[in-house]
Amino acid sequence: xxxxxxxxxxxxxxxxxxxxxxxxxxxxxxxxxxxxxxxxxxxxxxxxxxxxxxxxxxxxxxxxxxxxxxxxxxxxxxxxxxxxxxxxxxxxxxxxxxxxxxxxxxxxxxxxxxxxxxxxxxxxxxxxxxxxxxxxxxxxxxxxxxxxxxxxxxxxxxxxxxxxxxxxxxxxxxxxxxxxxxxxxxxxxxxxxxxxxxxxxxxxxxxxxxxxxxxxxxxxxxxxxxxxxxxxxxxxxxxxxxxxxxxxxxxxxxxxxxxxxxxxxxxxxxxxxxxxxxxxxxxxxxxxxxxxxxxxxxxxxxxxxxxxxxxxxxxxxxxxxxxxxxxxxxxxxxxxxxxxxxxxxxxxxxxxxxxxxxxxxxxxxxxxxxxxxxxxxxxxxxxxxxxxxxxxxxxxxxxxxxxxxxxxxxxxxxxxxxxxxxxxxxxxxxxxxxxxxxxxxxxxxx
Numbered sequence: 001x002x003x004x005x006x007x008x009x010x011x012x013x014x015x016x017x018x019x020x021x022x023x024x025x026x027x028x029x030x031x032x033x034x035x036x037x038x039x040x041x042x043x044x045x046x047x048x049x050x051x052x053x054x055x056x057x058x059x060x061x062x063x064x065x066x067x068x069x070x071x072x073x074x075x076x077x078x079x080x081x082x083x084x085x086x087x088x089x090x091x092x093x094x095x096x097x098x099x100x101x102x103x104x105x106x107x108x109x110x111x112x113x114x115x116x117x118x119x120x121x122x123x124x125x126x127x128x129x130x131x132x133x134x135x136x137x138x139x140x141x142x143x144x145x146x147x148x149x150x151x152x153x154x155x156x157x158x159x160x161x162x163x164x165x166x167x168x169x170x171x172x173x174x175x176x177x178x179x180x181x182x183x184x185x186x187x188x189x190x191x192x193x194x195x196x197x198x199x200x201x202x203x204x205x206x207x208x209x210x211x212x213x214x215x216x217x218x219x220x221x222x223x224x225x226x227x228x229x230x231x232x233x234x235x236x237x238x239x240x241x242x243x244x245x246x247x248x249x250x251x252x253x254x255x256x257x258x259x260x261x262x263x264x265x266x267x268x269x270x271x272x273x274x275x276x277x278x279x280x281x282x283x284x285x286x287x288x289x290x291x292x293x294x295x296x297x298x299x300x301x302x303x304x305x306x307x308x309x310x311x312x313x314x315x316x317x318x319x320x321x322x323x324x325x326x327x328x329x330x331x332x333x334x335x336x337x338x339x340x341x342x343x344x345x346x347x348x349x350x351x352x353x354x355x356x357x358x359x360x361x362x363x364x365x366x367x368x369x370x371x372x373x374x375x376x377x378x379x380x381x382x383x384x385x386x387x388x389x390x391x392x393x394x395x396x397x398x399x400x401x402x403x404x405x406x407x408x409x410x411x412x413x414x415x416x417x418x419x420x421x422x423x424x425x426x427x428x429x430x431x432x433x434x435x436x437x438x439x440x441x442x443x444x445x446x
Contacts, residue, residue, distance in 0.1 A: 003027050004042050006425050010050040014356050015376050026382040029424030033378055050386055053419055056356050057376050058090025058383030060363040063309035069115045070100025075314045075403050077119035081439060083401035085121045085429045087335040088385030088418040091373050096129035096150050097161040104129040105137045106144050113441055120439030121428055130172040132162055138175050145443025147367040148182030153219045154190040169226055177232035184235040187219035188285060200325035202277035207324035211286045216241035224251045227258055236260040238311045240285035242295035249304045261307040262296050264340040265331050279320045279327035280408045297348055300358060307366060308358040310337045317406050332402045339414040368445055382425035391417040
């Protein structure tokens with residue numbers, strides 16, 4: 001620890017070997033050692049004594065819609081990354097749609113990177129998009145450093161990002177598998193959606209019926225089939241249907257290269273509690289019943305589901321109408337994701353080590369950042385969240401950093417207060433006070 005510039009000391013540090021009292025030495029933005037709690041402080045090093053607050057690795061959120069440029073009035077890099085930092089997230093990967101232009105060519109990626117460069121309070125990576133007409137652009141985007149490719153199997157909700165039919169899925173996945181890339185998929189089958197009752201109106205039960213589990217299950221089965229035949233690597237986004245879990249578990253056991261994620265809103269909110277007309281709860285796939293939620297938690301515990309990510313998908317408040325058919329579908333969750341998941345995890349007997357695995361270690365591994373992010377150990381970036389896990393707060397929308405402060409969590413009491421967030425050894429937010437942006441733009445490591 002002789003070259004340490006900074007030492008963070010806590011009675012509870014979450015490391016890959018478990019939680020223990022430790023001193024974490026940092027130099028040049030990198031963790032240089034994790035040493036005993038009472039290790040001598042080197043000359044010139046600054047000590048941050050965190051007491052009993054928990055030091056955990058900064059979260060890595062691989063599913064965020066920043067919408068910048070083009071729909072910056074919905075969200076933007078400045079506000080999204082402030083919200084993320086306030087919630088203990090130190091890295092996000094931005095989805096390719098809802099911005100204008102979408103990230104579907106190298107030129108469009110360049111535009112997005114230029115917009116983000118001076119607004120990033122945390123580190124940012126980018127997904128590319130797989131569309132029916134851009135197979136030729138996939139390899140150049142891969143070479144330019146995107147972390148993988150997003151595709152929809154049903155309409156995306158925005159005209160500039162059309163979905164892939166089954167032939168289009170095969171063409172894109174064949175190309176991506178050819179250079180060893182990753183396809184991440186919004187898996188809902190459009191035929192099942194078309195056949196479902198479309199009532200419209202304010203009743204949540206009608207909206208839920210319009211997005212049946214069978215739509216997810218059929219799309220997941222088709223994705224598994226393509227991945228198996230093409231020896232491709234695929235990832236199921238925002239899994240909502242517990243009925244798809246046996247398909248994913250069997251595919252993993254067979255050796256199919258498939259992973260899956262779910263989201264805080266599926267793990268903490270239930271269909272039974274959604275008020276009619278409350279479209280702040282609308283997302284696609286939808287929030288389902290409590291019994292379905294129980295099975296998602298079991299799948300996290302047994303490894304069938306790998307990750308928990310926000311799918312932060314904001315809009316302006318006027319788009320959240322009282323008609324579930326026409327309201328924008330998306331939940332803003334960046335700032336509250338850690339507290340929401342931790343609140344329910346602790347109720348169900350899970351520990352913070354589990355939350356870190358789902359929201360930091362496994363997400364970093366998904367996008368190939370696990371040499372730098374996702375753990376407190378020597379050689380990793382000194383990205384941290386300092387959490388008071390037993391402290392509670394009531395969600396006040398006015399206190400959120402999101403550009404549009406619409407939230408399904410309004411009025412809820414949550415456990416877990418983020419005291420401070422650190423990026424490469426620099427404190428970027430503490431007690432609501434932010435530094436100037438210090439984030440960097442990340443590219444996929446070859």
